[in-house]
Amino acid sequence: MRELFYLVGTEYRKILKRRSTWLGIAAVFLVLALNPIVSLFQYHYYEGEPVEKQREWTMIEKEAVERVSGPVDAGLLAQALSDERAYEEEKKTRAGDVDWYRDAYSSRMLPWDLFFEPLSYSGWTGSDIDGYYRMYDRLLEVSYQSELSAEDLADFIEASHANRPFRYGWMMAYRLFCNNQIALGYAVGFLVVFVLAGMFAGETTLRMDAMILSTRFGKNKVLLAKILCGVSFSLLAGVVASVWHFLVYGIAYGFEGADLPAQMYFPFCGWDMTVGQLCMITAGCMIFGALLLGCATMALSAYAKTPTPVLAIQILLLFVTMFFSVPRELHALNVLYDLLPGSVFIGRGYFDHVFRVGDVFAAGWTYTWPVWIVLDVLCACLAVRGYRRRQAG
Amino acid sequence: MQLILDRVSKQYKNKIAVDRVSLELGPGVYGLLGANGAGKTTLMRMICGVLRPDGGEITFDGLDVSEEAYRDALGYLPQDFGYYPEFTAMDFLLYIAAIKGIPKREAKRRAWELFEVVGLEKQAGKKVRTFSGGMRQRLGIAQALINDPGLIVLDEPTAGLDPKERVRFRNMIERLGKRRIVLLSTHIVSDVEHVADRILLMKDGRFLHKAQSEQELLDEARAKGAVPEDAALEDLYLYYFRDREGGSEEE
Numbered sequence: 001m002r003e004l005f006y007l008v009g010t011e012y013r014k015i016l017k018r019r020s021t022w023l024g025i026a027a028v029f030l031v032l033a034l035n036p037i038v039s040l041f042q043y044h045y046y047e048g049e050p051v052e053k054q055r056e057w058t059m060i061e062k063e064a065v066e067r068v069s070g071p072v073d074a075g076l077l078a079q080a081l082s083d084e085r086a087y088e089e090e091k092k093t094r095a096g097d098v099d100w101y102r103d104a105y106s107s108r109m110l111p112w113d114l115f116f117e118p119l120s121y122s123g124w125t126g127s128d129i130d131g132y133y134r135m136y137d138r139l140l141e142v143s144y145q146s147e148l149s150a151e152d153l154a155d156f157i158e159a160s161h162a163n164r165p166f167r168y169g170w171m172m173a174y175r176l177f178c179n180n181q182i183a184l185g186y187a188v189g190f191l192v193v194f195v196l197a198g199m200f201a202g203e204t205t206l207r208m209d210a211m212i213l214s215t216r217f218g219k220n221k222v223l224l225a226k227i228l229c230g231v232s233f234s235l236l237a238g239v240v241a242s243v244w245h246f247l248v249y250g251i252a253y254g255f256e257g258a259d260l261p262a263q264m265y266f267p268f269c270g271w272d273m274t275v276g277q278l279c280m281i282t283a284g285c286m287i288f289g290a291l292l293l294g295c296a297t298m299a300l301s302a303y304a305k306t307p308t309p310v311l312a313i314q315i316l317l318l319f320v321t322m323f324f325s326v327p328r329e330l331h332a333l334n335v336l337y338d339l340l341p342g343s344v345f346i347g348r349g350y351f352d353h354v355f356r357v358g359d360v361f362a363a364g365w366t367y368t369w370p371v372w373i374v375l376d377v378l379c380a381c382l383a384v385r386g387y388r389r390r391q392a393g
Numbered sequence: 394m395q396l397i398l399d400r401v402s403k404q405y406k407n408k409i410a411v412d413r414v415s416l417e418l419g420p421g422v423y424g425l426l427g428a429n430g431a432g433k434t435t436l437m438r439m440i441c442g443v444l445r446p447d448g449g450e451i452t453f454d455g456l457d458v459s460e461e462a463y464r465d466a467l468g469y470l471p472q473d474f475g476y477y478p479e480f481t482a483m484d485f486l487l488y489i490a491a492i493k494g495i496p497k498r499e500a501k502r503r504a505w506e507l508f509e510v511v512g513l514e515k516q517a518g519k520k521v522r523t524f525s526g527g528m529r530q531r532l533g534i535a536q537a538l539i540n541d542p543g544l545i546v547l548d549e550p551t552a553g554l555d556p557k558e559r560v561r562f563r564n565m566i567e568r569l570g571k572r573r574i575v576l577l578s579t580h581i582v583s584d585v586e587h588v589a590d591r592i593l594l595m596k597d598g599r600f601l602h603k604a605q606s607e608q609e610l611l612d613e614a615r616a617k618g619a620v621p622e623d624a625a626l627e628d629l630y631l632y633y634f635r636d637r638e639g640g641s642e643e644e
Binding site: 205218 | 430437441443461464465467469471473474475476477478479480484487488489491492493494496497536540546
């Protein structure tokens with residue numbers, strides 16, 4: 001086992017010797033993880049005029065939200081609506097007045113920014129708390145009526161009431177983490193493809209095959225070490241990027257809000273879960289997606305003469321999943337398509353394709369991981385076969 | 394220490410590359426001579442476990458060629474070997490040492506020793522892609538020796554070496570051959586003349602001769618009237634292989 005770990009370390013050194021690996025890692029962290037910090041030092045604008053540095057503006061918003069945080073009941077809703085109306089009325093006569101904007105917006109609108117955002121999905125214009133909750137039921141009904149029978153759908157909606165009344169509060173770090181996890185997923189995906197495309201490809205072209213095969217570990221352990229290296233690199237890339245991403249948002253915006261209901265961020269969520277759990281599911285899907293992408297890249301790499309075609313195929317697939325989706329009417333194809341790593345990175349399918357097992361309602365995030373692990377094993381077997389047949393066997 | 398080949402065969406489609414070759418080798422330097430396509434490289438690749446024989450058996454001190462312990466005792470310099478472009482000479486040796494199962498500290502010590510032996514100590518930190526053909530070949534020789542092997546197989550080891558390097562190489566092989574089995578193939582007859590204890594002439598996948606020495610080989614040929622009295626090994630080579638000149642390498 002010790003020898004195997006040493007060989008895995010050797011494969012890592014090989015990967016990390018490449019300048020391209022470091023460029024990829026630097027790009028992921030600079031562009032995506034440091035972006036939130038940089039944005040804090042930019043200005044918030046009102047009609048083209050700078051109002052406040054984003055950092056200060058965020059602190060004002062945080063204080064404003066914390067002042068009104070609590071259960072989403074009739075009182076909270078009435079206050080939100082009255083603040084919004086008062087602000088909109090006054091705004092008509094205060095165009096371009098930055099000082100007015102700073103005070104009025106921060107006292108009347110900023111407290112409710114996070115509250116009204118989910119409502120924007122439905123175009124809701126109601127004014128009573130029952131209507132507010134009925135809107136959530138209606139969103140679930142529309143979203144899942146093609147996937148559940150009428151009876152199951154009713155039970156599903158009923159089960160979603162466990163979180164009610166929702167609690168409102170500051171949860172900016174979690175919101176931004178989930179929003180940007182898609183971009184991070186793609187960045188990690190590209191990094192994994194970029195680094196692992198050459199894991200097997202080219203051993204024969206580089207004329208290393210005979211030398212490797214004649215060594216003590218060249219026939220079995222080297223191959224296993226390469227696969228373990230690729231698997232661990234994919235997982236590490238996903239985990240480190242997610243943790244780093246979360247820490248950056250947490251440090252910039254505060255870690256408060258993990259226990260708030262998931263519906264306050266994601267109105268289509270029918271499960272009894274918190275925003276913190278939602279973030280973990282999002283991160284988990286991204287990490288397992290990166291693993292599947294890594295294994296698929298290694299499988300292709302084992303059959304390729306150079307890394308170029310592997311890069312071309314994988315990047316094309318990532319772009320296809322980024323821009324195209326399969327219509328929901330083609331249910332089976334839609335489910336399969338949503339299992340692709342690119343679909344996962346874009347957040348497609350986590351909470352779709354719901355089915356019932358007893359009293360539990362399962363969606364993409366519950367069954368995709370085991371399916372991906374099976375696919376990972378399949379890809380690893382293909383990589384072994386390809387390496388032995390095409391590279392060094 | 395004994396390498397035994399027992400009726401070893403290899404066939405590529407319709408061509409028999411190695412035809413029921415049997416051989417027993419003890420410590421010493423063995424020169425494998427043959428024209429292009431004679432089956433030298435195929436035979437060497439089978440001895441090194443890179444190719445699986447279609448028939449027959451290869452053992453080293455009772456270990457089958459498929460066993461890990463067999464490869465642990467093996468050092469192989471392929472005819473045409475490559476490198477990872479981002480590697481320095483030291484990285485390259487340490488990588489090969491790792492896949493040969495040598496612990497890192499020992500690998501580093503061995504690497505420096507071998508850099509000195511092959512005259513690359515000043516180039517250890519340089520990228521292999523910047524090396525000349527001769528330097529790469531010397532690095533190849535170093536990687537074959539890094540695990541201090543009992544069985545050394547060198548396929549065209551002097552290709553790309555200048556005369557000075559060739560002399561250095563011959564001396565090294567002579568030293569190594571005292572307590573190891575060194576099997577080397579070459580087109581350069583003078584290399585074999587100077588270092589080989591025994592010469593193996595190969596043609597069409599078979600051994601024509603397994604002479605104990607160059608003299609024995611020449612005596613035998615002279616007795617047959619195949620070569621003149623004052624002939625050297627080179628003349629003998631031309632006599633045996635002239636009909637294959639310009640032939641193509643099957644491997």
